[in-house]
Amino acid sequence: MRPIENVINRLELTIFRHRVFVIILFLLMSVFLGYQATQIKLDAAFTKNIPLNHEYMQTYLKHRADFGGANNVLISVCNQEGDIFNENFFTSLKGVHDKLFFIPGVERTQVNSLFSPSTRFIEVVEDGFAGGPVVPADFVADEAGLAIVKGNIEKAGVVGRIVADNYSCAMVKAVLMENDPETGEKLDVIEIASKLENDIRQEYEKDGITVHIIGFSKMVGDVANGAKGVVTFFLIAIAITTVMVYLFSKSIALTILPIACSLIAVIWQLGLLSTMGFGLDPMSILVPFLVFAIGVSHGVQMINSIGKKVALGLKSKQAAEYAFRVLAIPGGIALLSDTVGFITLLSIDIGIIRELAIAASLGVGIIILTNLILLPVLVSFINIKAEKVKTxxxxxxxxxxxxxxxxxxxxxxxxxxxxxxxxxxxxxxxxxxxxxxxxQLKIGELHAGAPSLHEHSRYNQDTFLITDRYAISVDYMSVIVETTANACTNPDVLKTMDSFQWKMENIAGVQSAVSLPSVMKIINSGYYEGNLKWRIISPNQYALAQALSNIPSSTGLLNNDCSVMPVILFLQDHKAETINRVVDAAKIAIAELNNDLVTFKLASGPIGVMAATNEAVEQAQTPMMIYVYGAVIILCWLSFKxxxxxxxxxxxxxxxxxxxxxxxxxxxxxxxxxxxxxxxxxxxxxxxxxxxxxxxxxxxxxxxxxxxxxxxxxxxxxxxxxxxxxxxxxxxxxxxxxxxxxxxxxxxxxxxxxxxxxxxxxxxxxxxxxxxxxxxxx
Known part of the structure; x- marks a missing residue:
């Protein structure tokens, strides 16, 4: 007898000689872990969805404090019955701005709309330049006040960015923090999504005003709402599985027990995750169903083996012992293969996949206990012949x-x-x-809008509206330029950035771009009555300083000491081929333009995150398959020699x-x-x-x-x-x-x-x- 078979036989004797103790132990664990399972919460965090160790994300994290992160909220307030220049619209826009400003977790210094003090206009007058906030402090939404604001909007050049091209909408933007400032804990983006929906959309979407909200937090909130339907599908799957197992076994007992043991495995899984401090991410909420499915798969094999032996005349206990003995090795090897295969997902440097790996491997490991041990023990107490079982x-x-x-x-x-x-x-x-x-398999998203949601979803319809009505795209990437302090008045630095921007603007898929040099060129031409031939980077440092004085760091185009500046690229969409084309072109331009004074680094913004994620997925694909098949090969060899x-x-x-x-x-x-x-x-x-x-x-x-x-x-x-x-x-x-x-x-x-x-x-x-x-x- 092989050593492993000897171990199985001893284990069989121990388990079935102490069946009552085994059941009591499982019952106590089920009560404890069942309570723990009730404490589990949906847990979604922006950083879990990105490969934090990727070079792009290192750049993103390094400069997030100065230029904001990729976890943004964009709210477009629109007038269905005309343009924005009426009292009702500006009252609603002001209300949305204020509500968003005071939501805990919103970076208040980076809330931007027409009502932000940082949204300013500049104009050339007889005495030089004049300017101020687009919406004056003493603004009154009457005919005269609205006319002033309209003129200021045109002077400020915010049409297409904060105001829709056709003047039907205006935007309120914000950046979310990583931690809740009130509790210090990780920001609950699902709670943020709830506030955006209940406190902003429901309150202000009325009287011809519509509110359109997009951003990671809102998308996760919509996914979480949709994920509640998973419970319904789970119940449907249980019902279907129960019917199929009954048709297979023709026994009520042999139907209920494998279903029950598989559900116990799910409860234990959720309880252990909660005990270990993990939540359940909306993107991995499907794992419990997979655990249930795998449990049923092995449960069916167990009752199949038991049913055949009972039909041949064995007692239930003898049949259960036999089934345990013959299925312990193949069933255990199969489940170990599943577990090790799932553990290989830990090699992927993305938090959400690693959590999925932990959840799935825990669940499958538990099935070894519930469906290979608990199930035959429970069956051994049942007089199956009294049920007139029929295989x-x-x-x-x-x-x-x-x-x-x-x-x-x-x-x-x-x-x-x-x-x-x-x-x-x-x-x-x-x-x-x-x-x-x-x-030909492509890495990344292949469709416009949030890929987790259907095209007809409210979130994606909001995305399409914002993309259609504004000149900028919600899909943008910031290429970070690192240089020396006070480089904003260095013409060589600015010309290098301008050259990079020009190269990228001519890449298919780039809708538009903005950077400090492009804005300074516009201001410079303003000193010469707007003459386009003066829209240049002046070689004179004093002229550059004069143009720079009109651009505060709150614009997000420079940091406080002017040592870091982004070039922001707005893309037409976030399809994989678009991202790959732009990133590849950026790498070529960076290799050409990087020098001792200027260093371009990819990348921040939502597209920077997507690019890093796509590269991480592509890099992980082959190693993951090698690990999975390597584990299966080793375990099969150990099983069959x-x-x-x-x-x-x-x-x-x-x-x-x-x-x-x-x-x-x-x-x-x-x-x-x-x-x-x-x-x-x-x-x-x-x-x-x-x-x-x-x-x-x-x-x-x-x-x-x-x-x-x-x-x-x-x-x-x-x-x-x-x-x-x-x-x-x-x-x-x-x-x-x-x-x-x-x-x-x-x-x-x-x-x-x-x-x-x-x-x-x-x-x-x-x-x-x-x-x-x-x-x-x-």
Missing amino acids: PSKAQAAYQTNQEPALWRFMQSFSERNVAAVVLVVAAILFGLGFHYSK SIKAVVSVVVPLFIVSTLAQWLMTVLDIGLTVSTLPVIALGVGIGVDYGIYILSTMTQRLSAGDNVQQAYLAALKERGIAVLITGVTLAIGVSTWFFSDLKFQVDMGILLTFMFLVNMLAAVTILPAIAAFLWKKQK
């Missing part, structure tokens, strides 16, 4: 009479070498096509992973923070099918059966459970197609595909490979 009638009859049903005879043919050759040729062709088209077995399990998984990437290119789904983990999750879950089938096959092959006989035995022992599991999980996940969250729809499509196709690969490609690897059997 699937045709399959059971075949098992007892050795008469194979037509389905098993058909599937057995996949292990015959002539049919297997056809299967492998078809698989090779599909793999070749999949590999070719998977090379056979290269043939490893090849038989891993090759179908790799083919399906490649086909899944092909599917992503066909459906125009990019590789993002939300879709990257799905590939690892799919591999982790898909390995279960192959390990269960091959565990029976290797036993029969060792006993002297040929491949066809071994595969038929595996089908009769495990086949129906594998088929039912694959179909059940796919149906449960397919309900996500109707989610309010776009990223959940994408994940649902990919997981449905991987659940089904991994199952089909395990019952077709695996035996076909085995037919050629095990040519002769002693």
